Amino acid sequence: MTDRKADLIIIGGGPAGLAAAVSARKEGLRDILILERDTRLGGILNQCIHNGFGLHTFKEELTGPEYAARFIRQAEEEKIPYMLDTMVIDISFDPETGLKKVTAMNPGEGIFTIDAKAVILAMGCRERPRGALNIPGYRPAGIYSAGTAQYYVNIEGRMPGKKVVILGSGDIGLIMARRMTYEGAKVLCVAELQPYSGGLKRNIVQCLDDFDIPLLLSHTVVDIKGKERVEGVTIAEVDENRKPIPGTEVFYECDTLMLSCGLIPENELSNKLGVKMNPVTNGAFVNESLETSVPGVFACGNVLHVHDLVDYVSGEAATAGKNAAAYIRGEKNEEGAVINIKTENGVRYSVPSTVRTGNMPDTLTVRFRVGNEYRDTNLAVYLDGKQLMRLPKRVMAPGEMEQIILVKSKVTDIVSEAGTADHELVIRVED
Amino acid sequence: MIDVTIIGAGVIGSAIARELSRYDLDVLVLEKESDVCEGTSKANSGIVHSGYDAKPGTLKARFNVEGNKLIHELSKTLDFPFKENGSLVLALEEEGRKGIEELLERGKANGVPGLRILEKEELLGLEPNVSETAVCALYAPTGGIVCPFNMTIAFAENAADNGVMFRFDTKVNSIGKKTSDNGEAYYVLDTTGGSFETKTVINAAGVYSDVFHNMVSEDKIHINPRKGQYLLMDKAAGELVKSTLFQLPSKLGKGVLVTPTVHGNLMVGPTAEGIEDPEDTSTTSEGLDLLAQKGALSVKALPRLTITSFAGLRAHEDGGDFVIGEVKDSPGFIDAAGIESPGLTAAPAIGAYVAGIVKDILKASEKKEFISVRKGIPSMALATPEEREALIASDPSYAHVICRCELVTEGEIKNAINRTLGARTVDGIKRRTRAGMGRCQTGFCLARTIPLLAQALGVDEEQIRKSGKGAYYIEGKIKDNL
Numbered sequence: 056m057t058d059r060k061a062d063l064i065i066i067g068g069g070p071a072g073l074a075a076a077v078s079a080r081k082e083g084l085r086d087i088l089i090l091e092r093d094t095r096l097g098g099i100l101n102q103c104i105h106n107g108f109g110l111h112t113f114k115e116e117l118t119g120p121e122y123a124a125r126f127i128r129q130a131e132e133e134k135i136p137y138m139l140d141t142m143v144i145d146i147s148f149d150p151e152t153g154l155k156k157v158t159a160m161n162p163g164e165g166i167f168t169i170d171a172k173a174v175i176l177a178m179g180c181r182e183r184p185r186g187a188l189n190i191p192g193y194r195p196a197g198i199y200s201a202g203t204a205q206y207y208v209n210i211e212g213r214m215p216g217k218k219v220v221i222l223g224s225g226d227i228g229l230i231m232a233r234r235m236t237y238e239g240a241k242v243l244c245v246a247e248l249q250p251y252s253g254g255l256k257r258n259i260v261q262c263l264d265d266f267d268i269p270l271l272l273s274h275t276v277v278d279i280k281g282k283e284r285v286e287g288v289t290i291a292e293v294d295e296n297r298k299p300i301p302g303t304e305v306f307y308e309c310d311t312l313m314l315s316c317g318l319i320p321e322n323e324l325s326n327k328l329g330v331k332m333n334p335v336t337n338g339a340f341v342n343e344s345l346e347t348s349v350p351g352v353f354a355c356g357n358v359l360h361v362h363d364l365v366d367y368v369s370g371e372a373a374t375a376g377k378n379a380a381a382y383i384r385g386e387k388n389e390e391g392a393v394i395n396i397k398t399e400n401g402v403r404y405s406v407p408s409t410v411r412t413g414n415m416p417d418t419l420t421v422r423f424r425v426g427n428e429y430r431d432t433n434l435a436v437y438l439d440g441k442q443l444m445r446l447p448k449r450v451m452a453p454g455e456m457e458q459i460i461l462v463k464s465k466v467t468d469i470v471s472e473a474g475t476a477d478h479e480l481v482i483r484v485e486d
Numbered sequence: 487m488i489d490v491t492i493i494g495a496g497v498i499g500s501a502i503a504r505e506l507s508r509y510d511l512d513v514l515v516l517e518k519e520s521d522v523c524e525g526t527s528k529a530n531s532g533i534v535h536s537g538y539d540a541k542p543g544t545l546k547a548r549f550n551v552e553g554n555k556l557i558h559e560l561s562k563t564l565d566f567p568f569k570e571n572g573s574l575v576l577a578l579e580e581e582g583r584k585g586i587e588e589l590l591e592r593g594k595a596n597g598v599p600g601l602r603i604l605e606k607e608e609l610l611g612l613e614p615n616v617s618e619t620a621v622c623a624l625y626a627p628t629g630g631i632v633c634p635f636n637m638t639i640a641f642a643e644n645a646a647d648n649g650v651m652f653r654f655d656t657k658v659n660s661i662g663k664k665t666s667d668n669g670e671a672y673y674v675l676d677t678t679g680g681s682f683e684t685k686t687v688i689n690a691a692g693v694y695s696d697v698f699h700n701m702v703s704e705d706k707i708h709i710n711p712r713k714g715q716y717l718l719m720d721k722a723a724g725e726l727v728k729s730t731l732f733q734l735p736s737k738l739g740k741g742v743l744v745t746p747t748v749h750g751n752l753m754v755g756p757t758a759e760g761i762e763d764p765e766d767t768s769t770t771s772e773g774l775d776l777l778a779q780k781g782a783l784s785v786k787a788l789p790r791l792t793i794t795s796f797a798g799l800r801a802h803e804d805g806g807d808f809v810i811g812e813v814k815d816s817p818g819f820i821d822a823a824g825i826e827s828p829g830l831t832a833a834p835a836i837g838a839y840v841a842g843i844v845k846d847i848l849k850a851s852e853k854k855e856f857i858s859v860r861k862g863i864p865s866m867a868l869a870t871p872e873e874r875e876a877l878i879a880s881d882p883s884y885a886h887v888i889c890r891c892e893l894v895t896e897g898e899i900k901n902a903i904n905r906t907l908g909a910r911t912v913d914g915i916k917r918r919t920r921a922g923m924g925r926c927q928t929g930f931c932l933a934r935t936i937p938l939l940a941q942a943l944g945v946d947e948e949q950i951r952k953s954g955k956g957a958y959y960i961e962g963k964i965k966d967n968l
Contacts, residue, residue, distance in 0.1 A: 092887065092890065140886060142887040144887075144893060160874075160878070160885040160887070161885055161886070162882040162883055162886045163882070164885075165878040165879070165885050166871070166874055166875065166878065166885065181926045181929055181930065184794070184925075184926060184927035184928075184929060185794070185927065186718070186792055186793045186794030186795055186927055189771070189774050189792065191768065191769040191773070191774060192768050192769060194767075195957060196951065196957040196958060197959070200926075202929065203929050203933060206933045208964055212963055213947065213948070213962070213963055214962050214963065214966065215960065215961065216961050217961050217962075238964040238965055238967075238968075239964065239965050239966060239968040240967065277771065279768075282765065282767075283952075283953075283954045283955060284956050284958060299771070310961065311961075326722075
């Protein structure tokens with residue numbers, strides 16, 4: 056077992072890891088290493104060959120691989136070292152030295168450990184499998200998570216099926232409805248358990264409406280037929296408690312069931328490390344610096360909370376990279392107040408969940424999602440009981456991330472006036 | 487003329503094959519599916535019962551207690567995962583105490599070692615997450631958990647290493663009784679893979695064992711398949727309990743078990759539903775809801791961390807006991823029929839018993855070169871740091887992770903394909919290595935396992951199946967249909 060050292064280890068070479076690495080390097084950090092488990096950098100973007108990426112970051116419309124290539128090029132220009140086919144199998148924290156011991160392996164070097172001053176968690180997420188959805192029926196071939204099907208179609212050029220029903224209206228499912236149609240499959244419908252879509256409005260229009268693929272809201276799959284290969288699925292309408300309504304069952308003959316029912320951050324390593332997790336996001340609790348409960352361990356991208364647009368991942372990851380560099384430089388401000396962010400009345404969570412005013416930049420973006428569809432409401436933000444902002448919102452939906460921008464000067468003014476030790480910032484939906 | 491033909495490569499057929507491979511006999515195993523362990527053996531509780539449950543004097547009682555002892559030894563010699571975690575039968579109401587005492591007496595009569603009753607305080611000391619409503623429990627320290635796949639595969643591999651032939655995708659259609667010129671009975675098996683003449687037949691056909699028995703005997707038996715559904719939970723829930731928790735049957739019904747699996751998941755099940763179709767392994771929403779409800783009775787809080795659910799069938803014979811032995815009106819035809827719970831535990835004991843009958847009929851002698859040990863597929867996930875280093879030194883592909891959830895490497899998958907009776911399907915790889923058994927349920931590794939399998943078998947990826955004959959994953963190339 057070889058023992059090595061590094062200032063910053065970034066676990067994951069997808070959009071989050073790459074942007075974090077580039078940002079840390081721009082801060083002057085030299086000793087960076089990206090560990091990527093796949094055979095190439097870029098992560099899931101490599102299979103996202105549709106366009107629509109980069110509108111915010113580059114002000115142009117790119118495909119996933121093109122978007123990834125921009126960051127890969129920057130990483131290579133900056134000569135940031137990375138290892139491919141490398142799986143991190145363990146990570147631990149030594150409170151004495153503050154070092155993080157990362158254990159990884161790959162076929163070229165076997166198992167090795169690296170002691171890192173800081174670690175950025177950028178492992179991304181996985182798709183929720185059929186079993187977690189409690190869909191009854193047989194267990195034949197032909198049930199794919201949408202991302203697995205996307206890999207087959209876009210990377211391997213192979214068809215996972217020809218007649219498809221999609222359960223779940225997450226963005227990958229919507230994108231795959233269009234892709235499967237392009238490649239010669241018939242997509243019968245997209246069924247969604249909730250009364251609203253889990254994906255972006257633009258994807259519903261461009262991927263379903265434009266191809267006359269029906270979106271069945273408040274519907275779910277209640278049976279899967281076929282012992283060897285899927286032969287069909289039964290779809291039923293659900294009531295307000297998401298329970299199937301007897302008598303509404305319709306059988307769809309198909310050879311494929313694709314699932315796009317939510318993404319789960321891949322935090323098994325974070326759990327090994329003892330990082331405190333938010334049960335709402337399944338990602339870490341982080342402060343304004345995107346630092347987790349373990350000092351010097353930062354998180355960004357879909358491992359932190361599932362994003363709607365990769366542009367926001369890149370922005371968030373750049374913040375993590377910058378703050379990791381500052382941590383390694385030993386910059387830390389213990390002064391100032393600590394503000395806990397409380398989300399309520401329709402707001403499900405926020406990233407970050409705490410703000411240390413001493414470490415707060417001039418403006419801080421706080422991202423979150425709502426738990427239902429809201430029309431003509433307001434986002435209200437209170438700090439220590441005082442209204443900080445009130446933003447009218449025409450539409451808010453669970454499929455789209457929302458954000459507010461906190462201005463440091465305003466925040467510190469209120470906090471210093473309040474004169475208490477515990478500060479609370481509340482974000483809520485109001486009429 | 488073959489000496490012995492075994493119908494069925496489940497745990498019973500494989501255990502019998504392994505015991506028969508000690509003798510100088512030509513042994514053939516016929517299996518209608520594409521792999522061993524494709525029926526009842528692959529979808530059950532994975533419990534090694536201690537033996538208090540069956541009525542004294544039954545075959546179930548006898549082979550359960552013997553089988554339990556054998557599994558303790560065989561898990562070492564044949565290298566399959568087994569853990570003696572102990573089991574508890576919970577009385578969830580005061581009226582249950584009498585039932586617990588009866589079970590204790592029954593267990594003593596069956597010769598089960600170490601049984602005793604735990605009062606509430608001691609019970610909660612041993613299992614802090616057991617439901618507060620539990621009054622007392624029967625504790626069986628010799629109860630255990632086993633990997634049913636790898637136990638079956640270990641028996642079959644060891645049998646094959648000792649010369650037993652396995653033919654897969656071969657379904658027996660009919661059995662003809664014949665008499666040779668010198669007056670000895672023999673059988674002709676007509677199958678989808680040709681016809682076979684054999685001196686003896688062993689019926690280890692699970693839910694179809696009545697069909698084959700009834701082909702040769704006037705003394706009919708009847709299997710009524712019982713479906714059992716299960717929930718399998720994430721390893722994050724695996725440490726909720728150490729022991730296997732049974733519920734004492736009560737007015738609430740038969741009860742379900744909550745148990746850690748030998749690989750560290752948590753499992754809840756089974757339901758018990760009489761069904762008509764011996765192929766009906768579908769789960770139902772009623773069944774899965776019932777499991778969540780009943781499972782929650784045993785523990786303080788049942789986590790909602792299900793990663794998969796499945797159903798298996800148990801071969802319940804109307805008489806209620808195993809049907810084991812030579813059929814009276816068909817000399818040389820030996821039943822191992824009606825094997826339901828505790829069949830997995832009993833398997834090695836049934837194997838030795840049935841092999842003994844055959845040995846006597848054919849007057850077989852023991853082989854000198856019998857290989858008694860078998861080495862399983864190494865597991866990077868379970869290996870010590872030193873073992874990991876050694877594996878990677880032997881083949882660097884042991885450092886190439888294919889299944890991230892269960893930490894299964896290319897080296898393990900290649901081993902699973904290339905060994906005796908190697909995997910030919912994705913499910914075959916899954917059961918041998920655990921690739922795809924984790925929390926993402928093949929979401930990431932499927933697209934990596936299929937190419938490895940295709941490459942090793944020298945076929946296109948389109949030819950790779952999940953399990954059975956029509957279970958193909960890939961339906962041609964993109965744009966084929968345009």
